[in-house]
Amino acid sequence: MRFAAVWGLPPLLWQLAFFVTPLGFLVAMTFWSVKNFRLIPDATLANWRFILNAGFFRSAYVYTFWLAALTALIASLVAFPAAYTLAYRLKPATRRFLIFMLVVPFFTSYPVRIYSTQIFFSPEGIINALIAPLGFGPVSVLNTPTGTVVGYLVLTLPLVVLLQTFALMNVPKTLIEAAHNLGCGRLRTILTVIVPSARVGLIVAATFTFVLAFGDYVAPLYLGGSKPPTLSILIADQVKSGNHWPRASVVAAIMILTLIVVMTGMLGLAYGRRGGRR
Amino acid sequence: MTEFDGKITDFRGLLHPLNRRRFLQGASALAGAAAVGAANAPAPAYADDKVLNLLSWPGHGDPAFVKPFEDKYGVKVVAKEYVGGEPMLALMNQSPPGSFDVVLADAEYIHMLQEGGFIDKMNPADYPLADYWPEFQHFPPHWVGEDLYSVMIRFGYLGIAYRTDVLSAQDVESYKVLWDEKIKGKVGFFDWYLPTMGCLSLYDGNSKPFDISADAFDKLKKTMFSLKPQASGFYSMADQFSMLTNGTAAAIPGIGDWVVLLLQKNGVPVSATVPKEGGIQWTESMSIVSSSTKKDLAKAFIQYASSPEGQARSAILPAYWASIPNKKGWEVLNKEHPADAKALRLTFDERNVMDEYKDGKIHIRQTPVQQSIEDWNDAWSEFKAM
Numbered sequence: 001m002r003f004a005a006v007w008g009l010p011p012l013l014w015q016l017a018f019f020v021t022p023l024g025f026l027v028a029m030t031f032w033s034v035k036n037f038r039l040i041p042d043a044t045l046a047n048w049r050f051i052l053n054a055g056f057f058r059s060a061y062v063y064t065f066w067l068a069a070l071t072a073l074i075a076s077l078v079a080f081p082a083a084y085t086l087a088y089r090l091k092p093a094t095r096r097f098l099i100f101m102l103v104v105p106f107f108t109s110y111p112v113r114i115y116s117t118q119i120f121f122s123p124e125g126i127i128n129a130l131i132a133p134l135g136f137g138p139v140s141v142l143n144t145p146t147g148t149v150v151g152y153l154v155l156t157l158p159l160v161v162l163l164q165t166f167a168l169m170n171v172p173k174t175l176i177e178a179a180h181n182l183g184c185g186r187l188r189t190i191l192t193v194i195v196p197s198a199r200v201g202l203i204v205a206a207t208f209t210f211v212l213a214f215g216d217y218v219a220p221l222y223l224g225g226s227k228p229p230t231l232s233i234l235i236a237d238q239v240k241s242g243n244h245w246p247r248a249s250v251v252a253a254i255m256i257l258t259l260i261v262v263m264t265g266m267l268g269l270a271y272g273r274r275g276g277r278r
Numbered sequence: 279m280t281e282f283d284g285k286i287t288d289f290r291g292l293l294h295p296l297n298r299r300r301f302l303q304g305a306s307a308l309a310g311a312a313a314v315g316a317a318n319a320p321a322p323a324y325a326d327d328k329v330l331n332l333l334s335w336p337g338h339g340d341p342a343f344v345k346p347f348e349d350k351y352g353v354k355v356v357a358k359e360y361v362g363g364e365p366m367l368a369l370m371n372q373s374p375p376g377s378f379d380v381v382l383a384d385a386e387y388i389h390m391l392q393e394g395g396f397i398d399k400m401n402p403a404d405y406p407l408a409d410y411w412p413e414f415q416h417f418p419p420h421w422v423g424e425d426l427y428s429v430m431i432r433f434g435y436l437g438i439a440y441r442t443d444v445l446s447a448q449d450v451e452s453y454k455v456l457w458d459e460k461i462k463g464k465v466g467f468f469d470w471y472l473p474t475m476g477c478l479s480l481y482d483g484n485s486k487p488f489d490i491s492a493d494a495f496d497k498l499k500k501t502m503f504s505l506k507p508q509a510s511g512f513y514s515m516a517d518q519f520s521m522l523t524n525g526t527a528a529a530i531p532g533i534g535d536w537v538v539l540l541l542q543k544n545g546v547p548v549s550a551t552v553p554k555e556g557g558i559q560w561t562e563s564m565s566i567v568s569s570s571t572k573k574d575l576a577k578a579f580i581q582y583a584s585s586p587e588g589q590a591r592s593a594i595l596p597a598y599w600a601s602i603p604n605k606k607g608w609e610v611l612n613k614e615h616p617a618d619a620k621a622l623r624l625t626f627d628e629r630n631v632m633d634e635y636k637d638g639k640i641h642i643r644q645t646p647v648q649q650s651i652e653d654w655n656d657a658w659s660e661f662k663a664m
Contacts, residue, residue, distance in 0.1 A: 036394065037367045054656075056663030122524035140463075142526050143511035225511020225526075226469065228663050237662070241471065241655035243368035 023256070029249040037243040051250040057234065064230040065258070067145060068214035071152040072206045075160045078153075079205070083164030084190070099165065102158045114151050114218050121147065121223070143225030151219020156209040163208065167201020168194065203270040210266075211259055231255050330575050332357045333369060334382035335562065336515060337597020346591075347582045353575065361515050362470045363387045364651065370396050375569035379576040385419035385561035386472075386644045388428045397565035400426045404577060405584050406604060411632055414603040419642065420563060428563040431583050432592055432600035435559055435631070435640055436473050436534045437552035444528040450551050453481035456505055456531055465508040466527030468518055471658035473532030476558040476643055478502050487558065489647035499657050506664045522548050532558070536598040539621055556639045562600070586610045594618050601631045 033042040051057050086095055105113065120126045121141040128138040141147045171194055179189045195202065213219075217232040226233050231251055238248040330353050332339060339357025341348075348355055358377075360366045363384050370381065370391065383391060391397045407415050410430070420428040438450050444464070449455045456465050467474055479487035479498050490498065510527050511517075518537055521527040523546050530537070534557070538550040564583055566576045582588040589607025593600060594615060599622060602608065608626065611619045623630045634640060646654045 036390075037364070037371045054659075056660045059663050118520070122520075123526055124524055140526075142524075143521075221514075222517070225513065225517075225521075226662060227509060227511045229512075229659075234659070234663075237659055239368075240362060240365055241658070242364050242652055243371065 026249050027253055029246055030253055032246040032249075034242065034244055034246060039243070039245055047244075047246045047250045051247055051254070056229075057251065060229055060231050060234050061254070063145075063228055064214060064232075067148060067152070067230070068210045071149055071156065071213040072209040074149070075153060075156050075209045076164075076202065076206045079157060079160040079164050080202075082161050083168055084194075086161070086165045087168035099162065102162050105154075105158050110155055111218050111222075113154055114222050117151065117154055118142065118222060121150070142223060143227055145224060148220045148224030148230070151223040152209075152213040152216060155216060155219065156212050159212075160205045160209055163201060163205035164198075167198040167205065170201065171197040200270045203266055207263060207266040210262060214259060214262075215255060327572065328353050330355045330380065330572065330579055331378045331570075332380045332382065332579070333366065333378040333567075334359060334380075336361065337595050338382055338592075340596050342594075342596050343588070343591045346587060347579060350582075351575065351578060355579070363472070363645070364655075367391075367394075370394070370567075376571055377569075378567045379570040379572050380564055380579050381567050382431065382562055382564050383428070384643065385417065385428070385430070385563050386642075388419050388563060388565065389422070390645075391565065392422055392427045396568055397427055398568050398573070400429065400566065400577075400580075402426045405429050405581060406586075406606070407584075409586075409606045410603045411605060413632070413635060417561070419561070419644075428565040429580055429584050430561055430563045430603045431589075432602055433559055433561045434534055434536045434600045435552050435557045435634065436477060436532050436643075437550060437557040438477075438529055438531050439522065439533045439538045439548060439550040440529040441522065441525065441527075442547040442549050444525075447549070447551065450529070450553060452553050453477060453531065453555055455553075456508060456529060461528045462508055464510050464526070464528035465505060466510045466518065466521050466530040467512045468530060468533050469512040469514060469662075470532075471654050472643065472645070473558060473560070475502065475532075475654060475658065476641070477532045478505075480556045480558070480641065481553075483555070486647075487556075487641050488644040491648060495649055495653070495657075499660075502657070502661050503664060506661065512662055522546065535622070536560075536600055539599040542621065552634060552639055554639075556641055557634075558643045559635075559640045560643050590614060593622060593624065 029039075030047055031043050031045070033040050033044050033046065086098055090098070118125075122128075123138055123140065123142075127141075131137045131139070141150060175193055175197060176189060179193045184193070215232055216230075217236065220226065220230040220233055224230070229237065231254075235248045235251050238244040238251065332355055334357050336359040338344075339355050339359075344355040347353075358369070360369055363386065366381070366383055367387060367390060370378075371394070381391065381397065388397070407429070414430050414433075417430055420426060420430065438453065438455070440450050440455075444461065445455060445458075449458070449460075455461070475498060476487045478501050479490060479494075482494065482498055482501055484490050484494055484498075511521065513521055513527070513530075518527070518530060518533065519541060522530065522537065522541060523544075534550040534552075538548045541548045564580045566573055566580065570576050583592060584604060586604060586606035587610060589602040589604040590610035593602045593607065593611055599618075601622060601624060602611075608619070608624045611622075611624055612626070619625050620628075645651055
């Protein structure tokens with residue numbers, strides 16, 4: 001008990017100082033007002049009323065939520081075969097090497113990676129140069145929602161593969177062997193044994209993707225061309241135009257609330273009982 | 279032990295190619311980067327006497343411009359950069375007193391700075407205003423009654439910038455081209471409400487583009503919203519250069535020479551024009567910040583920036599080029615960089631930027647008069663989110 005108190009306290013204090021306190025400040029600021037570009041402590045609901053009634057906020061909310069959910073789905077589906085191969089098909093040394101390679105992208109900062117992605121997708125960029133001789137294109141990805149999703153995947157895909165791999169590796173091997181011994185085919189083993197057993201990890205991976213994509217600012221700006229803007233861009237816009245930190249705080253508070261609801265729902269799905277199958 | 283048992287529980291295995299020393303080196307590099315980041319943080323910059331703190335649009339702290347001043351006075355010019363007048367006002371409002379000595383602002387914000395008590399009255403005799411083109415010697419936005427609060431350093435015209443391989447000079451004679459089928463999905467926007475909405479207001483036929491009635495404002499919104507299907511994206515300052523270069527944007531309204539001249543120099547097929555409905559003039563001006571503790575140095579810097587040498591160097595600032603109001607600056611530029619002077623149309627023997635000004639097509643950029651800045655901004659946000 002004392003051990004827990006001593007070693008658990010510093011992170012707790014850290015979170016209190018650098019997460020809970022600023023969060024409280026953020027919520028308080030949603031009730032402030034702005035006069036002549038100056039922030040005035042206040043107790044007004046005007047910011048909430050304005051943002052909740054603004055058409056551009058509603059459309060940005062739906063758009064951001066949809067794109068983040070889509071990214072979570074795509075990342076989960078695309079990552080699964082890779083994670084499956086990593087977990088079950090490779091020698092430990094190869095696996096270790098590839099896992100290391102999946103960490104490498106995190107060595108460079110994310111905005112730098114997004115900027116270099118621009119080079120690939122610009123009208124006269126690498127991809128169009130490659131497909132032009134084959135009679136395709138030009139494809140335009142920059143400044144489209146597709147561009148934004150590509151950026152989100154650059155951010156999340158390596159992480160999802162890693163998380164899924166660890167999840168799959170934790171599935172008791174005996175279960176898989178039992179399925180094989182009882183004559184269960186490969187696909188059916190995956191669907192009825194592996195996926196349900198690795199459920200928690202797979203859902204956590206998808207949730208992570210959603211959280212990262214939902215709040216990302218870089219991809220929708222530099223690959224999506226702010227067309228249309230996501231919530232994170234809306235936050236920046238509110239600050240840029242008229243120093244409106246209170247309105248920006250409202251958008252941020254709603255985003256945090258959304259993430260809490262989504263996380264609670266997803267964790268319920270991950271850890272909740274599933275129709276008595278186990 | 280089969281390979282299925284090979285769960286990774288010990289992450290040190292992952293670090294294999296990195297020994298502990300290298301790992302620590304990496305960590306200290308990270309810490310160093312964090313420290314540098316902290317040093318780059320804005321405001322309460324340097325109380326140091328040997329530093330002049332400048333708040334400006336990007337690029338004005340460039341050695342190409344400030345070096346002679348730094349050498350002469352043995353000081354360093356440290357610039358904090360912003361994009362757009364509202365962020366500038368926000369920085370002026372939020373920063374502790376003494377953070378800045380000189381502010382370079384767009385002319386339309388000078389009155390707000392003056393009313394807020396942020397800038398000092400200046401003595402006109404301290405600056406070479408007599409060498410300026412007559413049109414700019416008593417430039418209204420800089421004066422409150424008979425008092426001078428700011429000195430013009432650079433200006434330029436905003437109309438349409440376009441790719442010459444997509445559109446011809448005839449095409450861009452009117453803002454109407456923005457709705458042309460040929461550039462559907464290829465009309466880019468500089469992500470700041472004021473220049474774009476000003477140009478579209480001219481297209482709507484408003485003789486005072488920023489001083490418009492509620493009805494005209496509604497019409498302006500409709501005009502703007504109808505451009506949405508044409509839009510390629512909303513760009514930061516730097517992104518405009520890359521999007522015109524790579525062809526993602528074939529035309530961008532509300533910008534001008536300040537973007538295309540540098541691109542032309544790099545061989546990109548772009549040009550800028552002021553359509554027949556008219557153009558908007560932007561103006562960058564320098565003022566002395568009231569809370570500065572180094573006002574003599576601040577004055578000296580503005581004297582340098584408005585001097586013939588400072589003017590000529592400022593015209594071809596590496597970040598973006600601009601016209602300059604000092605005729606003697608034109609002379610220096612024509613002598614030292616004749617090709618650049620020609621590109622900028624700052625020559626005496628041909629049609630030059632002052633002729634366009636005299637044509638009456640140019641309207642000085644203002645903040646909205648009958649509506650609030652917020653109203654225009656909200657319309658812009660709505661446009662972006664459509």
